[in-house]
Amino acid sequence: MERIAVVGAGLMGHGIAQVFAAAGHPVAITDESAEALATVRERVRRNLERAGGDVSAVELIRLADSPEDAVARADLVVEAAPENLELKQALFARLGAAAPDAILASNTSVISIGAIGRDTPRPERVVGTHFWNPPHLIPLVEVTQAVQTSAETVERTMSVLAAAGKTPVHVKRDVPGFIGNRLQHALWREAIALVESGVCAAEDVDTVVKHTLGMKLSVLGPVENADLVGLDLTLAIHEYVLPHIDSRPAPSPLLRRLVEAGELGMKSGRGLREWPEGEAQAVHDRLFDHLVAATRETVAS
Numbered sequence: 001m002e003r004i005a006v007v008g009a010g011l012m013g014h015g016i017a018q019v020f021a022a023a024g025h026p027v028a029i030t031d032e033s034a035e036a037l038a039t040v041r042e043r044v045r046r047n048l049e050r051a052g053g054d055v056s057a058v059e060l061i062r063l064a065d066s067p068e069d070a071v072a073r074a075d076l077v078v079e080a081a082p083e084n085l086e087l088k089q090a091l092f093a094r095l096g097a098a099a100p101d102a103i104l105a106s107n108t109s110v111i112s113i114g115a116i117g118r119d120t121p122r123p124e125r126v127v128g129t130h131f132w133n134p135p136h137l138i139p140l141v142e143v144t145q146a147v148q149t150s151a152e153t154v155e156r157t158m159s160v161l162a163a164a165g166k167t168p169v170h171v172k173r174d175v176p177g178f179i180g181n182r183l184q185h186a187l188w189r190e191a192i193a194l195v196e197s198g199v200c201a202a203e204d205v206d207t208v209v210k211h212t213l214g215m216k217l218s219v220l221g222p223v224e225n226a227d228l229v230g231l232d233l234t235l236a237i238h239e240y241v242l243p244h245i246d247s248r249p250a251p252s253p254l255l256r257r258l259v260e261a262g263e264l265g266m267k268s269g270r271g272l273r274e275w276p277e278g279e280a281q282a283v284h285d286r287l288f289d290h291l292v293a294a295t296r297e298t299v300a301s
């Protein structure tokens with residue numbers, strides 16, 4: 001089996017380590033935070049127990065003292081560090097020197113893969129692997145090909161991911177946000193604009209999405225839907241509606257005001273919506289249970 005290294009043991013890193021360990025790969029993981037690193041195996045164990053998985057997978061996860069130690073014998077390295085370009089560039093330079101023959105993958109959700117791998121000795125072996133949160137439950141991984149990335153690197157990365165039970169998609173151009181986040185934030189931009197302009201309450205936006213789009217999207221993607229209703233109707237709707245959809249190239253002033261006021265969402269108790277004590281955890285629990293059930297249904301089918 002391919003030997004995997006994960007650099008970063010936070011929310012995403014420990015879940016990525018779990019994905020590969022559960023598929024039978026030996027995994028070395030490291031983090032500059034001793035506390036985060038020390039709790040990796042226990043967090044993975046809890047995830048597996050809650051989802052009904054095989055907890056013996058934690059035995060395949062080794063805690064490494066440094067990035068160099070983690071990647072020393074790795075075939076595939078997945079970086080899951082904070083979203084900071086300079087930090088990632090410095091880290092990839094270290095990883096490239098320590099593991100020149102390994103594939104170096106970044107879990108960034110928006111940053112240019114080519115920029116991240118700029119200072120590595122072999123940029124053709126640098127690729128994006130954007131796992132979605134939580135990575136051990138969401139099947140999709142966006143595999144992003146930078147200008148320098150070789151076709152062999154993309155093919156091998158997608159093969160390893162597919163064998164680990166993931167659903168990889170090939171992002172052929174290294175564009176900011178890749179595929180998923182461009183779609184997601186286009187929706188978020190319009191959602192916030194509707195609230196900002198007084199069209200509806202924030203709660204109503206979520207209700208509309210949950211009871212219309214959300215019910216259909218898991219079986220009918222937007223391109224399929226456009227073809228289903230007919231491109232002639234799609235064109236007619238776009239000609240009428242698109243001029244009225246928010247297209248500002250900067251974040252919403254409402255969003256800026258809320259952040260400046262410290263109203264950051266669930267973690268502060270208030271954001272676009274109010275979050276009384278206990279409600280945020282209830283949302284997390286519902287999401288986890290929904291994703292576990294969806295994953296089991298997918299495996300069964």
